[in-house]
Amino acid sequence: MHQCRPDTTQVYQLGRAFTTLFLDDTTVNVARRHALQLIHLEQRLHLFVELPVQAWFLERPNLMHWTNRTYSFIHIPGTILFLIVMYYISTTRPRKNLQKTSTKGASPTRLHRTVGRLNPDMYERRRRTMAMCNLLAFIIFTAWPCMPPRLLGDPTYEGPDAPEALSYGFVDTVHSKDGESSVWTTNRFCNQYAAMPSLHFGYSFLIGLTVATLPIETPRRLSWKRISLVVGGMIYPAIILSAIVATANHFVLDAVAGAIVCITAWHANGFLLNLLAMEDWFLWVVRIHKPSKALVDSKGVPLRL
Template identity: 70%
Template sequence: MAIGAVLEPLVVVSLLAFGTIVNRNKSNSSWSPFSAKRPEPWRHIKYSSDSDEEDVEASRRREDEITLLPPTLSRSSSSSDTTLAEDGFDKTTPPWRPRKLRFMGWEKEVTTPNTEVFRTRFLSRVLQRFPFLVEVWYWALIYWVYQLGRAFTAVTLQESTVHTAREHALQVIHVEQRLGIFIEPAVQRWFLQSPTLMRWTNRVYSFIHIPGTILFLIVLYHFTTARPRRTLQKEQGDRAQLGDNWRELAPQFGPAVYERRRRTMAMCNLLAFIVFTFWPCMPPRLLSDPTYTGEYAKEAKSFGFVDTVHGADGDSSVWTTNRFCNQYAAMPSLHFGYSFLIGLTIATVPLRKRGRFGWRRLAIVGIGMIYPAVILAAIVATANHFVLDAVAGACACLLAWHFNGFLLNLLPLEDYFLALVRIHKP
């Protein structure tokens, strides 16, 4: 456990550092963090043959007209030259930009700071060279906000909440019995027959979830963002410096896909936090608590669930054994929710030869479902989740998949924060 307290965080930090280096901006014209000279983004860019120069120029003029100034402000200069103040502030870039808030058909346009005026500052140039650092920040924000929420519920836990969580767990069992899917005791007994298999299942549950999710984000970012950016830079020439709107030229499986999956994870966390805060549920392993002698003791202990992960011979993780971990947040299972998201992403990767039911699509769907199947077996065999916990995790994933755009309403808040710290996000 003492080694794990150091090794597990080290693995996470190493993965994030690896992702930052692998997904760095390799362009010869990308900014050096120690050079304040701002390149001219469009001077050397060539466009595909289906767009003539007049269309490109007209598109740029339209973009300039709609992006940056609120109605009450006018351009301070029409010159394409860049004027920098001593503190790296770009005087010619308009200081404001419009953002749209949307919710169920309602829409409102608001004006927020345009952080591009800080594009040439040191930290902005660092992010330009290592754009995955932005994703490291997002992951840390998503993970730690969620964990702090769980920690708050853990430290403020009352005994009545434990009783409620136990009752809810028994209710889940009763529903599964009616549906004919109460298979958890049988599954665990089968795994317990093979100590080696059980030991590796414990390790899958404890040590794969967080590193596996981070590795997924690194790989997805590479194929949807870093590699298309490098390909486009090569097509435009080594001297080309792509502007922030290069994403418009990216392929279908591009940066927008990655950003939607990242928002989906954040939305999963939000939905899970709401559920376990208002409907706490005890994991199966805690139903066998020998110290419990209350009203439901006989029924709770009758199922014979064994805590294989947190026992003396278990392989527990530092992320799930600290005092700030809420043990009564089994519903929904984010272990399965995240794995299902990863599986769906793999299953929906665009293929060169299109067709929904071709053998290639069936093969890639099968490959995508391997990981969630392994995680489902692990969470059930270790008695950390019920089958319905996994179903709830999948439902949370699907809801977040379809409604992740709601989080775009937080962009104005991000703009003000970045303006406060004087950083431009690439």
């Protein structure tokens, strides 16, 4: 049986760790300059809302506390939980239902209805999309490092951009004394200059769309169940967007880039299927059996989801 692999975020984290090993002062200065360029672009587009948004949250300490926790503890665990749930509802549960129906000698039409629109392809496409997001993000932040707003106020920097960088007054709420940092935000391999694009928002965008469009059985097109899924699918990315901006970890355009990367990865995720031959070759070399995705009934006849 095809197994759940909630490790797509690890590819991204390894990429960030790799680039961290080669950071120097030149990279930091370039990342700072790119961040200031983003601010200038947002000002021209009338999108530079990061300062008033953070100020609004800072005036509400309790809300700021939970926003810090949201940023530090929701992204990776939430993504892993999403993949686990998606695997269960799209693969494990339909397989169980299919096996039960097949043992009763059901017709092919009934077997198809048993499976419905929830099938392994739903999970696999989203997992591949996340992996593709990681690849695209790695290319972008390696070629175009960008400093998050919270690091612009570094008092030790005395370069030509220092006056402007210090003038904005962004506050690092997550890593401050009263912040809520986590192992994912403070480890020594964390690349602090990979703000563009924001996969915090890119992942939440994909998760939100998946929840909002999840196939459900309902006699009506518009039901309370569908409305609940749509609302839930909109709330999650909205919360993540608020968190990444309020904590000064990303610019608004970082989130926009994250959404664009997600959409691009969704349409290009099939590219990763070309690597299956390499996977088969590697497993053959190390003499590891690759589990079959085929499901058989009690008579050994293959069943397809």
